[in-house]
Each structure stands twice: as structure tokens, then as C-alpha cells.
Amino acid sequence: MDVATYIQAGRDRFIADLKEWLAIPSISGDPARAGDVRRSADWLAASLRDQGFPTVEIWETPGLPAVFAEWPAADPAAPTVVVYGHHDVQPVEPLDEWDTEPFAPVEKDGRLIGRGTSDDKGQVFFHTLGIRALLAASGATAPPVTIRLLIEGEEESGSVHFAELLRTHRDRLACDAVVISDTTMWAADVPSMCTGMRGLTEVEVTLRGPASDLHSGSFGGAVPNPLHAMAALLAALHDADGRVTLPGFYDDVVPLTDEERELFARLPFDEAAWLRTAGDSRAAYGERGYTTLERVWARPTAEINGMWGGHTGPGGKTIVPREAHAKISFRLVAGQDPGKVQLAFRTWVDDHTPPGIVADIHVPGGGVRPCFSPIDSAGVRAARRAMERAFGGEVLFTREGGSGPEADLADILEAPLIFVAVGLDGDRIHAPNEKVEIPLLLKGAETSAYLWEELAAALR
Amino acid sequence: MDVATYIQAGRDRFIADLKEWLAIPSISGDPARAGDVRRSADWLAASLRDQGFPTVEIWETPGLPAVFAEWPAADPAAPTVVVYGHHDVQPVEPLDEWDTEPFAPVEKDGRLIGRGTSDDKGQVFFHTLGIRALLAASGATAPPVTIRLLIEGEEESGSVHFAELLRTHRDRLACDAVVISDTTMWAADVPSMCTGMRGLTEVEVTLRGPASDLHSGSFGGAVPNPLHAMAALLAALHDADGRVTLPGFYDDVVPLTDEERELFARLPFDEAAWLRTAGDSRAAYGERGYTTLERVWARPTAEINGMWGGHTGPGGKTIVPREAHAKISFRLVAGQDPGKVQLAFRTWVDDHTPPGIVADIHVPGGGVRPCFSPIDSAGVRAARRAMERAFGGEVLFTREGGSGPEADLADILEAPLIFVAVGLDGDRIHAPNEKVEIPLLLKGAETSAYLWEELAAALR
Structure with a gap:
């Protein structure tokens, strides 16, 4: 059974399991929901054990817990990859703007609707399906790279204990690359990878x-x-x-390369529509010599x-x-x-x-360091190949204008970042009626399956 | 009996009467004191009748009343002078910073202490003594100019009905000059006249x-x-x-003349001390090419x-x-x-x-027009002579950085303004422990006596 067939076969079970997780209201910003965030961690840990991860642990912080899971490669010389995501979610107010219950996820017209579907439970969960698909397709009992999942529980409330968590467990998180699955693609029909955050x-x-x-x-x-x-x-x-x-x-x-600028320019960008999303701004304005996308992403x-x-x-x-x-x-x-x-x-x-x-x-704090993955780095090239195999077409590049704890991952673990995600800007994350496109989640799982093969070869 | 002797002889009675007026808490900004502002107008009207003014009237406004009084010259061809002042006062908070009761005026070390002593009851009242002194010294029964007092009751709350009052009574206020007695001199030993307000x-x-x-x-x-x-x-x-x-x-x-700049420059100005009064400002800064006094007064x-x-x-x-x-x-x-x-x-x-x-x-309103009296105008020269006779020395010139209803007087009555006043910047007007220097009030009365003679000659 090949990867794609396995994923199609496992679709309903995958969605059913994800719905169970989504039903737990793991709002990290609401102290009254701390117990739910713990339940969410426990649920994920149990699910990962079920799915075959040999090591699964709850990692405590002074705040809310993270989940760590490891699936070692058979070959001890194989590269190690950390996968970062988060299991906590945003608050759901204003409730009266939701068409369905935020924590009673609903499948409709190929979409899964509910808090956390896109940000970030859905995007964490597709990796588990991807790993199983690869093992099933290859007949192996272990992935070709050692996979270490680190699924945080405080991302939506500022990741306040995350850097300390990374320092504490630095040895167990040693890796050759960090895969981040908490961003977006350009559009459903324009797959893309993020390569940096301001x-x-x-x-x-x-x-x-x-x-x-x-x-x-x-x-x-x-x-x-x-x-x-x-x-x-x-x-x-x-x-x-x-x-x-x-x-x-x-x-x-680090200046934009001609290649990255050229790839940015190929994104179908409608500036008038973008200005409408920018609070009906009346004009684009910024640093001379750069396009709007370059200004918000890379300047x-x-x-x-x-x-x-x-x-x-x-x-x-x-x-x-x-x-x-x-x-x-x-x-x-x-x-x-x-x-x-x-x-x-x-x-x-x-x-x-x-x-x-x-x-x-x-100066109220130390600030947030930018993060950046050169498009010609081995990890990014490998992930792009994986994504192009899954989507069956060219993958372009984007960046993001703001960031969370990503730079801490790169700096503390001293590893390059690779952004693999299938969310869309239209997923209404942090807003009422958050959703994810189920076909894209499955493409994410397929990308994940190919990713371990590609990274095993590229990072060796 | 000459003017100075008459004034010395009348001093105690003058102070006693003034104290009676000062005891009326005519705070125009406090609606609860409206009755006191009326009492203040009534008191002044009665005093002016007592002192011989043939015509005394209370002029109503939609707010608080003004007092109008007229003493015609014997010669119908003599000039007419309007004297402007106000009988309302500022609030007295913070009360605990007063060393004496604000409306129980106290004489101490040659000063009269209490709300309104300098701003403006004391300065209105010295004119009445001055007029009587001139009549006594000259043996006349009428002044050499027609004097029309207009003593407002809303100056401390923005003179909101004053322009309308001027327009209503424009005919009865027709005049050749307006004497304003509501400003200050440079110092007790540096008599000066204001010649403009921004x-x-x-x-x-x-x-x-x-x-x-x-x-x-x-x-x-x-x-x-x-x-x-x-x-x-x-x-x-x-x-x-x-x-x-x-x-x-x-x-x-209208540019500053060389003469006015030269006279400004002769004022003993201590910039370091001024900066301390300016909230401990650390430096003087303003339009290049002008002194600090020129900047606040005339630019x-x-x-x-x-x-x-x-x-x-x-x-x-x-x-x-x-x-x-x-x-x-x-x-x-x-x-x-x-x-x-x-x-x-x-x-x-x-x-x-x-x-x-x-x-x-x-634009919240029409603004306040500046007012200005050229130092070489007939009225200013006459008033300066009167003041020099009273003070026995040279009188310099100042201006003021802000203004009240003075421009309305000049514009609606179409008459030049002449500023005659003996208050000091140190009189703590609008603040606790307001005071006036009694010797300066008497010099004000003496100036007033000479002023009618000088204006009679200068404006004829």
C-alpha cells in the first residue's frame, strides 16, 4: 500500500481521532482552562502511544505541560528531527459569531470547523498519520530519521516557559533540524513554504x-x-x-537573494485585495525598492x-x-x-x-529574534521536494511578518528550521469559525511521510 | 491740596472701602457664587454713586452683570475715555495653601492680602481715588475728559458675553481711547506699561x-x-x-521697532530666574534672532x-x-x-x-485677536507721562504673552488701547495668597489722576 492510499484509507479514523482532541477546550490564556490544557496533553500522549511512539512523556513547566514523544530510527547514524507544534488554543470570544460550537468540531463541505483545527492541533496531528503512512508503505518498523515531537501547551499565551523548557531538555532535543508546523501556505492551489519570520x-x-x-x-x-x-x-x-x-x-x-525575490514575485498577489484586508488601507507605503510582500516579510x-x-x-x-x-x-x-x-x-x-x-x-524586554531558513539549505530543499511530491506541483516560498518562539528553537537547539504547514490565511485562526481544509490536512500527512525519507537523505 | 497729598490723606478710607468690596466672594466660575457676583456689582455701583459719578448702572448679560458708570467732562468737546476692569475673581482652591482667609483681606507689611486685591478689584478701585484726587487738586467739579467705567463680571470665566455686551452698548461706550487696568508692571522699582497682548x-x-x-x-x-x-x-x-x-x-x-526692542532690552531680565519660573525649564529655545522676552511678548x-x-x-x-x-x-x-x-x-x-x-x-472657535498699542501713539505717550509723573522716573514697556477680551474692546469700540496697571508678576494672581502692594495701588491712583489731564491734552 503506498503512502497516498494508506492516508485515504485512514482518513475517517484520523478525522474522528482529531475531533476527539479538538473537543478538549485547551485555552492556555484562560486560567480556568488549565485542567483542559492538561487533559489535552494527556489525550495527545495517549494517542501517540497508541500510534506506536516508543517514548511518550508529559513535560511539566511552571505553567502548562508540553508533550514529548520519540520514535528512534533503526539506524543509529540516521539524522534526528524535532517537530514543533502546540496543543493549546486561542480563546473563542465572541461566542455569538460562531456558526457552530467551537469545541464541538463539525465536518462540512470538506472542511473541519472548530477551535484548533488549523492552529495548531490539525497541523500537529497530520504528522502522526504521515509517519504511520510511511511505515506502512515501506514495511519498516521505525522511521528513517529519529523523530522527536515537542508539542507545547503555552504558545497562545506567549510561550513564557518555552525557552527554559528547551534549555532544560536540550540534550534530549539534540537534532539536525527542527520542523515547524504552525504556519500557512499561500493558497490551496499555491502550495508554499515559509522560510523566515521577523x-x-x-x-x-x-x-x-x-x-x-x-x-x-x-x-x-x-x-x-x-x-x-x-x-x-x-x-x-x-x-x-x-x-x-x-x-x-x-x-x-541578510539580503533577499535574487532567487527568493523572483519566487516571491511569482506568488499571485492581489495588492488591492490585500489593502482591503489591511483595514481598508488607502495605499501601500514602505521602504523604496521593495514590493509589499518583501516589506512585510523580509525587510x-x-x-x-x-x-x-x-x-x-x-x-x-x-x-x-x-x-x-x-x-x-x-x-x-x-x-x-x-x-x-x-x-x-x-x-x-x-x-x-x-x-x-x-x-x-x-526597553521592556529582550525582544524576539528573527528566524530564517535559506531556500538553498539542505533541509529546506528536502522539505520542498517532499511537499512537491505530495502536491504534485511546484512549491513556492513565503515568509511571515511576525513570530513566536521559533527563534528559540533555532538558537537553543542550534539547528536549522524547516517550515512545513498546510494552513491557509483564510482559516480564521484566532477568530470565530476557525476551520481547516481536510484535503490539505491529508496533503500535509503525505508531505510528512515523504519528509522523513527526504530528510534522511539530505541531512545524512 | 495737591494730588499726592489728597491720596495720602484718603489712603485709610480707600483701603477700608476696598476691603469691604474684597470681602464679597465674586467667583464668576462658581455657579453657586452668582449671587455674590451680583452683590459685588451692587457694592461697586453704590460706591461709585457715593464717590460722585453722576450715572451708574448695572448692565445685565445672559450671565453675570457688569457695572457701567459715567462722569462727563464739563467741556462737551473733551475726549471720552473708557476704563476697563473686572469685579469678578478667580476661585480660591487649594484653600489650605492660604495663610489668611481669601475673602477676609488683611493688611500686612504694606501689602493687602486676599483674593482680588491685585486681579482686579484693587486696580479698578485706584481709579476712583485718582479721579477724586484730580478734582480735589484742581477744584473742578468734573474731570477734563468724559470717563466711562466698564467693569465686567465674567472676565475670570472667559468673558463669554462681553463682546455682545460691547455691541449692545456700543453707542454709550463710544470713546477716543480705552484704558485697561488688568495687567502688571515689570517690578516695583521698574514701572512699565504693557503695549500689546498676543x-x-x-x-x-x-x-x-x-x-x-x-x-x-x-x-x-x-x-x-x-x-x-x-x-x-x-x-x-x-x-x-x-x-x-x-x-x-x-x-x-507688525514688526518690533528698534525703539521697542531697545526699551525691552533695558528691562532687568534674569533669564536663569525666569527659567526657574518656567517649570525649571532647562534651556531657553525659540525663534532665532529674538530674545526670550521678544519671543513671549511680540512673536x-x-x-x-x-x-x-x-x-x-x-x-x-x-x-x-x-x-x-x-x-x-x-x-x-x-x-x-x-x-x-x-x-x-x-x-x-x-x-x-x-x-x-x-x-x-x-477649529473649535474663532480665536482671540491680538491687541497692540504702538509706543509712539498719542494715548500711550500721554499715559507714560502720567505714570512717570506719579513714579518719578522713566517708565519702560512690556507686552503680555496671552490675552483676554482686550482685542474686543479695541475692535468693537474702534479705539486705541492704553494699559495702565500697577500689579506685579509676583502678586500671585489666580493662586493662594494673592496680594497687592499698597504703595503701588496709591501710585496707580496718582497715575490715574494725572492720566485724565494728559489724555485731555493728547486726545483733543
Whole structure:
């Protein structure tokens, strides 16, 4: 029985099992649901044991548990691959916008509808079917690579204990590659792989002038106004080409290759439709010389997220205000380090603060490092072949504009990332009526089956 | 008996009467005190009748009443002078910072302490002593000019009905000059006259981008951010010389004369001390080519009073916000028109709004026109002579950075303004422990006595 036939044969059982898991409301952001997140972990652990994983463990954290499972390759010299996903889900409010019960999954018109179907239980679960399909097709009792599943329980609430979990179990997670199954493809008929996610660092700046708000009749025009200074500072953060002016900001950026740009350009992108999804934005605008997709996926940014100071209530108040505030976030791309950007920002603000104004910069955290998988790396090429075998056509590339704990996986496990996923942007993840396309889940299982063969060869 | 002797002789009675008036808590901003403002008007009307004014009337408004009194000159061809002041006072909170009861005026070390002593009852009342002193010294039964007192009851709550009152009684207020006694001198030993007050216009601008806040991971760097647009817009409102960039903004400005600048420069100005009064401002900053006093008195400004948009609460929120707001006020000087500045601002914002951003401008009112009395005008020269005779030395010039209803007096009555006042910046008007220097009040009375003689000659 070949892989595809096995998967078709196992479809109904696969969907029935997945529905059972989806019925557990594992909302990690709701403390009242902690018990459900534990039930979800237990359910997955039991299912993995049933499906043949020789080692299955619940890994505790100070918060909610992860599930670890290992299926060693027969050949001790075979590569090892960690598969990352998560078993917790987003909250379901507003409930009245759901057409069905979020935790009573329903199959309809080839779709499975319910919370977690696409993000991320469905995408975790297709790997189990894929592994069994490969074993059935090959007649082997063990996969050609050692597979280590790590299915987190706190992704939807910020993965707050995840880096520590990785450090604690670093030896048992040693691997040659990390497969991430928590992203999307371009479209059902345009299969694609993500090859990078932007990082993030946030900063807050306060500019202080006089010790108290001043009457602008008595003092206006003769002392520095912190709001003027803030406007000037933030206006200077970009040049006329839309580039960020922090010295050295682009120095470490891994440039887009001509090949990746060319592959991006082949994606059927409808900018007018995209602008509608962007809150009916009236125009695209960004760094000169890059397309919209390049800007959101592969170029770093500085974005003012909030700005305030002085009188912001109804009516007028003719003051020179005592201080001005801004919150700014930088999206970072491959090669950039949040700490270096924070330092560059501090230096730049100090250099741009006018006489009579004192700047105070607060950096609320270390930031999120970007992650990146070069399209010509062995792992990405192997996964692309697996996906092209499953989908029967060319697989293109995308990136994502934001990210979760992916960089921690790459950095702590010191392994390249490979993004294999079959979700769609239209799956309404984090929203009412989340769904997944069942044919794509099965293509995901098929991709998974081929992936272990391809990776065994590519990473050896 | 000469003027000075009469005033010395009348001092105790003058202070005793003034204390009676000050004891009436005529706080126009407090609806519960409306009856007290009426009592204050009645008290003043009775006192003016007692002191010999042939005509005394209470003038009603839709709010609180003004007092009108007229003492015609014997010579029907003599000039007419309107004297403006107000009988309402500021609130007295915080009460626990007062060393004495605000409405139980106390004489101490040559000062009279209590709400309204300097702003403005004391300064209104010195005119009554001055008029009687002149009549006593000259033996006349009528002053050499027709004097028309107009003592408002709503100045401390925005003079909301004052322009209408002026229009209603325009014929009875016809005059050759308006004497304003509601300002300050430079210092007790540096007598000075105010010669102008800045006007004001306020505007609010909203810049809108997407219809909703957007996730900066998905959209950041590829759509216009209204906060960036606001920073750029407001940063462009001034050039590197601190000049306002609105086209035509300075076209109508009556420039400072060399003589006025030279007289300003002779004022003993301690900039370090001034910066301390300016909320411990760390530096003076403003339009290049002008001194601090010139900047606050005689140069127009654009001041951002408030600015806000996006996430302004605790923590981070990585959004491209949907809109940005700012409140801006312009201080205007002689020659400038609030309506023209509002229009220039509208045009300028339209010209500076980037693609993808829509600007919405709100102008909350018509603004306040600046007022100005050239130092070489007949009225100002006459008043300066009167003041120099009273003080026995040179009188310098100042201006004020903000203003109340003065421009309405000049514009509706079509008469030049003359500022005659003896308050000090240190009188703590609008604050706890307001006081007035009694010797200066008496110098004010003496100035007033000479003023009618000087104006009779100068305005004939």
C-alpha cells in the first residue's frame, strides 16, 4: 500500500481521532482552562502511544505541560528531527459569531470547523498519520530519521516557559533540524513554504521638558516643547525613502537573494485585495525598492505603536506640556539582533535630543529574534521536494511578518528550521469559525511521510 | 491740596472701602457664587454713586452683570475715555495653601492680602481715588475728559458675553481711547506699561489611516502609519530657525521697532530666574534672532498642546494604529488674524498629508485677536507721562504673552488701547495668597489722576 492510499484509507479514523482532541477546550490564556490544557496533553500522549511512539512523556513547566514523544530510527547514524507544534488554543470570544460550537468540531463541505483545527492541533496531528503512512508503505518498523515531537501547551499565551523548557531538555532535543508546523501556505492551489519570520524589539521613549505644564501665553515660544521634540525625533526615524535612519540598522540584514525575490514575485498577489484586508488601507507605503510582500516579510521596520503627551481630553488647553511619550517597535529580519537595535536606538535618541529636553528610554524586554531558513539549505530543499511530491506541483516560498518562539528553537537547539504547514490565511485562526481544509490536512500527512525519507537523505 | 497729598490723606478710607468690596466672594466660575457676583456689582455701583459719578448702572448679560458708570467732562468737546476692569475673581482652591482667609483681606507689611486685591478689584478701585484726587487738586467739579467705567463680571470665566455686551452698548461706550487696568508692571522699582497682548487660535488635526488598528507583524512597514505622518507633519511646522513654516504666517506681523526692542532690552531680565519660573525649564529655545522676552511678548508661535494615538496604556501592543490626533495653538501678534492663520493651517495640512492618510481639521472657535498699542501713539505717550509723573522716573514697556477680551474692546469700540496697571508678576494672581502692594495701588491712583489731564491734552 503506498503512502497516498494508506492516508485515504485512514482518513475517517484520523478525522474522528482529531475531533476527539479538538473537543478538549485547551485555552492556555484562560486560567480556568488549565485542567483542559492538561487533559489535552494527556489525550495527545495517549494517542501517540497508541500510534506506536516508543517514548511518550508529559513535560511539566511552571505553567502548562508540553508533550514529548520519540520514535528512534533503526539506524543509529540516521539524522534526528524535532517537530514543533502546540496543543493549546486561542480563546473563542465572541461566542455569538460562531456558526457552530467551537469545541464541538463539525465536518462540512470538506472542511473541519472548530477551535484548533488549523492552529495548531490539525497541523500537529497530520504528522502522526504521515509517519504511520510511511511505515506502512515501506514495511519498516521505525522511521528513517529519529523523530522527536515537542508539542507545547503555552504558545497562545506567549510561550513564557518555552525557552527554559528547551534549555532544560536540550540534550534530549539534540537534532539536525527542527520542523515547524504552525504556519500557512499561500493558497490551496499555491502550495508554499515559509522560510523566515521577523523578530521584534520594543522600546518606549519619554522626553521631558519643564517640571510642570506651562501656560503657553506666558512661556510658549521661548522654552522647548517636548511634543515638538518628539515629533522631530520620530519624523527623523525614517528617511525620504522610508528607510530607518538608526546608524547600522541594516548592517547585519541578510539580503533577499535574487532567487527568493523572483519566487516571491511569482506568488499571485492581489495588492488591492490585500489593502482591503489591511483595514481598508488607502495605499501601500514602505521602504523604496521593495514590493509589499518583501516589506512585510523580509525587510526590517520601525513602527510607532503609540504616542501621547499634553492635553488629550476634550476642548483646548493652551499649554507647553511637560513631557511626551512614544512606544515604538522594530520588526527585525534575518541577521539582526534585538539587543544591537535597542542599543542603536538609545544612542540615536541621545544624539537627537535637543538642548533643554531630557530623554528616558525604557526597553521592556529582550525582544524576539528573527528566524530564517535559506531556500538553498539542505533541509529546506528536502522539505520542498517532499511537499512537491505530495502536491504534485511546484512549491513556492513565503515568509511571515511576525513570530513566536521559533527563534528559540533555532538558537537553543542550534539547528536549522524547516517550515512545513498546510494552513491557509483564510482559516480564521484566532477568530470565530476557525476551520481547516481536510484535503490539505491529508496533503500535509503525505508531505510528512515523504519528509522523513527526504530528510534522511539530505541531512545524512 | 495737591494730588499726592489728597491720596495720602484718603489712603485709610480707600483701603477700608476696598476691603469691604474684597470681602464679597465674586467667583464668576462658581455657579453657586452668582449671587455674590451680583452683590459685588451692587457694592461697586453704590460706591461709585457715593464717590460722585453722576450715572451708574448695572448692565445685565445672559450671565453675570457688569457695572457701567459715567462722569462727563464739563467741556462737551473733551475726549471720552473708557476704563476697563473686572469685579469678578478667580476661585480660591487649594484653600489650605492660604495663610489668611481669601475673602477676609488683611493688611500686612504694606501689602493687602486676599483674593482680588491685585486681579482686579484693587486696580479698578485706584481709579476712583485718582479721579477724586484730580478734582480735589484742581477744584473742578468734573474731570477734563468724559470717563466711562466698564467693569465686567465674567472676565475670570472667559468673558463669554462681553463682546455682545460691547455691541449692545456700543453707542454709550463710544470713546477716543480705552484704558485697561488688568495687567502688571515689570517690578516695583521698574514701572512699565504693557503695549500689546498676543492673540490665539486653536486647531485640532486628526490623521486617519486604516479603518482599524493593524497587527504590525502582518502589515507593519507596508502601509502608512498615521503616527508617522503626524510626527512628520508636526516636525515640519517649524524650520531649523524655530520659525513657523505656514506660508504667509509672518506676512501681516507688525514688526518690533528698534525703539521697542531697545526699551525691552533695558528691562532687568534674569533669564536663569525666569527659567526657574518656567517649570525649571532647562534651556531657553525659540525663534532665532529674538530674545526670550521678544519671543513671549511680540512673536507669534505654534505650540503643540497635545498629541495622541495608538496604544498609550501599559505594556506593548504591536500595532499600526488607525489614527493620530494633535491639538495645536497659535499665539498671534499685532497684525495677525486668527481666521487667516486657521485657513493657512488647513491648506498647509492638506499639502503635507501623505498618500494613504486622510486629514480632518477641527477649529473649535474663532480665536482671540491680538491687541497692540504702538509706543509712539498719542494715548500711550500721554499715559507714560502720567505714570512717570506719579513714579518719578522713566517708565519702560512690556507686552503680555496671552490675552483676554482686550482685542474686543479695541475692535468693537474702534479705539486705541492704553494699559495702565500697577500689579506685579509676583502678586500671585489666580493662586493662594494673592496680594497687592499698597504703595503701588496709591501710585496707580496718582497715575490715574494725572492720566485724565494728559489724555485731555493728547486726545483733543
